[in-house]
Amino acid sequence: EVQLVESGGDLLQPGGSLRLSCEASGFTFSIHAMSWVRQTPGKGLEWVSSTSDSGANTYYADSVKGRFTVSRDNSKNTLYLQMNSLRVEDTALYYCAKGKWLRDIEYWGQGTLVTVSS
Amino acid sequence: DVVMTQSPLSLPVTLGQPASISCRSSQSLVHSDGNTYLNWFQQRPGQSPRRLIYKVSNRDSGVPDRFSGSGSGTDFTLRISRVEAEDVGVYYCMQGAHWPLTFGGGTKVEI
Numbered sequence: 001e002v003q004l005v006e007s008g009g010d011l012l013q014p015g016g017s018l019r020l021s022c023e024a025s026g027f028t029f030s031i032h033a034m035s036w037v038r039q040t041p042g043k044g045l046e047w048v049s050s051t052s053d054s055g056a057n058t059y060y061a062d063s064v065k066g067r068f069t070v071s072r073d074n075s076k077n078t079l080y081l082q083m084n085s086l087r088v089e090d091t092a093l094y095y096c097a098k099g100k101w102l103r104d105i106e107y108w109g110q111g112t113l114v115t116v117s118s
Numbered sequence: 119d120v121v122m123t124q125s126p127l128s129l130p131v132t133l134g135q136p137a138s139i140s141c142r143s144s145q146s147l148v149h150s151d152g153n154t155y156l157n158w159f160q161q162r163p164g165q166s167p168r169r170l171i172y173k174v175s176n177r178d179s180g181v182p183d184r185f186s187g188s189g190s191g192t193d194f195t196l197r198i199s200r201v202e203a204e205d206v207g208v209y210y211c212m213q214g215a216h217w218p219l220t221f222g223g224g225t226k227v228e229i
Contacts, residue, residue, distance in 0.1 A: 105214070
């Protein structure tokens with residue numbers, strides 16, 4: 001059974017940094033693209049970032065480019081999202097997601113909440 | 119960016135009756151590899167989204183056959199042949215043909 005368990009969400013002030021983690025199990029992590037998607041009540045679902053199976057190729061939404069960095073450790077079956085220069089509008093529930101191929105979203109984790117507020 | 123427009127925003131349904139949701143994209147979702155990358159997701163209250171349909175019309179494992187997807191190019195439809203109580207939630211379409219990946223605004227299905 002595919003399991004994706006996010007962690008690292010927190011309450012922090014604008015300008016702060018945070019690293020989210022996603023531990024994967026139940027599938028061969030190293031051969032699947034992975035993504036981060038966030039959800040807010042007002043803006044619905046918003047794709048944030050994706051990485052290819054090896055991590056060699058990464059992709060970002062314009063809203064986070066230059067501030068967020070996606071990475072993965074295939075030896076630990078873990079996906080990361082380093083979030084810097086956080087803004088109030090980054091407040092959301094962040095989901096880790098597995099794809100069958102690049103540009104695909106198949107399975108979702110349960111999400112981790114990031115709140116940016118002064 | 120490809121804009122995904124869903125309608126209706128809210129869909130009152132009757133148990134046992136059919137229902138359908140429309141999703142339109144601002145650009146063709148046919149990729150250069152020949153596939154059309156359009157997914158449908160269901161999000162029940164308090165739960166994470168769950169994929170129902172991928173590449174327009176392919177049902178994911180475990181998805182009841184009352185759910186079906188159709189369409190081509192820029193115009194797509196999710197149909198529920200006979201609505202059951204467990205189908206209540208918000209449904210989203212998502213395109214995976216172009217970066218950035220984009221989602222529709224969601225359709226709330228309520229009894």
